[in-house]
Amino acid sequence: MFRPFEWQDLLPLLEGAWLTLQLCGVSGILGVIFGLILGIARTSPSRIARWISTIYISCVRGIPILVIIFFVFFGIPLLFPGLEPDKFSSAVIALTCFAAAYVAEIVRGSIEAVAKGQSEAADALGLDYWRKLRYVILPQAVKIMVPPGIGFLIGLVKDSSLVTVTGLLELTHAGNVVTNLTGDPIKTFLIVAAMYFVICYGISWLGRLYEKRTGIHVDPLKVPEPAGL
């Protein structure tokens, strides 16, 4: 009943790769947006904001991503009757919840890595909290968060293979389907692996490009040499 792997079997794999790209693109962007908000809240002067974001981040980071995926996929229709997100939407929701917590920690680390003197200088000029964040801290923090952020996005692409359990036809699931048709898991999953690799390599290439283009003049960690003693 099996037939040999043929070129047309590439088509479902390509469609799966495209869906994986869309999935990671949407949840990556949403994750970065919510992660920024949470990360800023985590370092904010407001105790309530710090409290809420800390609880969220700790909870999500303490739960396996597969459990989050199952929880969203099965839980949302039960918790909100009438609301039946399709497979793609629930995958986006699950990955966004997951990504936001990790991005938030990267954002917090980057904000805290901007030298304390920068914050004091902004204070001394009379900039209020939001202006200080907007014009002094974040422009420097963004540059610090790019390398770990890129690393996290690559991880997100790989972790997205777990949504295969919901039946969404993303790259891993497409590989499974093609294997069932052809009975050739070696060829199929080598191609699947190659496609993941291309996506991940592409992201890290974009990251290096960004660093190269912005890394010319900014060195936020540079501390002036003290006078010779």
Add this chain to the structure above:
Amino acid sequence: MIFVENLHKKFGPVHVLKGVDCHIREREVVCVIGPSGSGKSTFLRCMNGLESISSGSIVINKHRLDDSKTNINLVRQEAGMVFQHFNLFPHLRVIENVMLAPLKVAKVSKEEARAKAEVLLAKVGLAAKMDVFPGSLSGGQMQRVAIARALAMDPKIMLFDEPTSALDPEIVGEVLTVMKDLASEGMTMVVVTHEMGFAREVADRVLFMDQGLIVEEGTPEEIFSSPRHARTQGFLSKVL
């Protein structure tokens, strides 16, 4: 202009300022000297709210710093500050460093902020460096930019926190020259410094601090030539 009364500052169990009293008049140049750990930087930082006050009061231009209703950002616009490590914004060009507060805090127009920044940078001798990033400047140049940046908000008071301590000895002079010019224009200045020569030449009054208190104060002549207190004598004999 500045009234400090019974100022106490504690960092946890460490009692850094133990009841500082002082009154600084308009157009006065006051240098604060003393050994490391005497509390002089903390004292200065309390004056623009970078450190909170544990008890006592500070009044700057009728703003009470110990009153939680006081808008600290208004006080900071009237009291410019220059730091030991300059703290220029590395992601902004020199002129953008100077323009930032006028643009975003005082909300003046871009043209006005730029014109003003050009004047100030020319005044500190750095008109040629307007469009470079701070990373390419020498320490002395960075500190002069920092002074221009602090002046951009037209402060009535300038606070200097060991402005030359991070500089190579041969370029200390260029920063002190700018500060002398400022003093001669009548700026009210409080300078925490280890530059005894500057204090002697420019200060109207010198405060000697030790162990969280102002131990002795007087004209430079009084402090440097005939210090009364044993701790002042001990300190000066080591540094002069």
